[in-house]
Amino acid sequence: MDNNKSTRLANKLFPVKEEYEIDILDIPADKRKLNTETYDFTVSTIVEYISEKHIDIPMFQRGYVWNRAQASRLIESLIIQCPIPVVYLSQNTDETLSVIDGNQRLTSISLYLNDEFPLTGLATYPELDGFRFSELDPRFQRHIRNRTIRCIVILKDTHPQIKFDVFERLNTGSVKLNPQELRHGIYNGPLIETIEELSNNSQFKKATSTTNDKRMKGEEMILRFFALHDDWQNYQKPMTTYLNNYAENNRFFDHENLNRLSRTFKSNFNKCIELYGEYTFKTFDEKRKRLKSNTALFDAQMISMSIINPPIGRLEEIDKNRVIARLSELMNDEDFYGSLTKGTTDRNTVHKRINEYTDFLRNILS
Known part of the structure; x- marks a missing residue:
């Protein structure tokens, strides 16, 4: 009996929810x-x-x-x-x-x-x-x-x-603020305001399943893109601290840098929509159903697109059915799928899925 097949199906039907990490103090x-x-x-x-x-x-x-x-x-x-x-x-x-x-x-x-x-x-x-x-x-x-x-x-x-640790300890409301909600207050400034504006785009909300986003999930995804795009090779877990550091260090980014970041995000997002259509940032089964937004896949698709940086015209020419067929094969690869569902913020896992997805995208475009 193929136990791996059972595991793959269980992973898709009952995905492990990504928990907020407990930040072990890795400082002197x-x-x-x-x-x-x-x-x-x-x-x-x-x-x-x-x-x-x-x-x-x-x-x-x-x-x-x-x-x-x-x-x-x-x-x-x-x-x-x-x-x-x-x-x-x-x-x-x-x-x-x-x-x-x-x-x-x-x-x-x-x-x-x-x-x-x-x-x-x-x-x-x-x-x-x-x-x-x-x-x-x-x-x-x-x-x-x-x-x-x-x-x-x-x-x-x-x-x-x-x-940040002290802030979390003082966070005693009836509904606990999550990490992005905390950042929205602690690091409020031009960077957070720009991210908030970008997250309100209706097409982005649809692609990331954040239409009724009451807990700033969309904002955190955009912050992840900014941080990983800036220096994903030197990413270190925990993700919470990685994003905190980026938000603090770039809290008061000037107008020129914010415009550059916005253009970069919009360009790569539009390219992903062009290439993957309704499957953008979504995991799905063999029948191309049960579409589910996945933050780890968002990272992989957005960062790989920014690394290769193909012209939008090239993406318009590609047979989309072939792209989704190849993407379906990738989703059925147990090793890659695991990088989207288990230990998703481990350093090796982050590097693995970005590198593997970049190779996948490069092959699609060749």
Whole structure:
């Protein structure tokens, strides 16, 4: 009995889901230290810093979610001098600060002091229900402005991997933020904004099965392409850290570099669509059914296309039925298929599938 055939079928019907990696700290022991400073900022200072962009409040996947009653209770806590939980900030290379934990609290305070909502649902001082900040007695205003909030700042000389690890440990929401959602906040800037814009393309969403993408899967795929396209030969696992490093190092890419990256992505994506059609980035069975978007295959098809860089006219001339027939043979190769479904972020596996797919594409074009 052919057990391998059974295994291949099981792999296709019941694929192993790619789990988020646990990043083993592969950095020198002397660099694993968390470097912090503690500040007691007044509410007035915090609001000023937010207004001047010295404190950046990243908009994560769920953004600002507190309702007015929750925000009002926080303001009431300031009035009655109830202790406010510590806020964690990350110091950026340009000396600005990004909020790691405390987004809802700081946003609520900033909104209220800017007269964005009236107080509601107060328990201790219901007499203040309906009052905006500017309508409060000046003594209340001064009292709120002078309250202090303890802020722990993770300094910029802390290793990026340590910073990300701390962020994950502080990520205590009811729905945990995944790595790309964390990056969207920690490394927010021109690079992330460009990736977000590219991910909203309807053809890309269809090809990657991210039409209803609520967890930024499409954005992470584009980030993977950027990072691997830049230097896939020197890729080292874990993938999470590899992408973190790329996002941090290129967070403030200039306009020229961002345009270059966008053109490169769009060009290679369009070439893949031209060559593979509906099978782009998809695994499928012998009958060319059960099409399923696969991130590892996305890597292989996009990077191999950028390596060979054929003119679009050459791809238009190729018999597409022959291409898909050859691709079907490749999918039935147990060794190659395994590189798409098992240990997909291991260094050797990443190199194997890119090299093998580049050879496959080169043969198709010969």
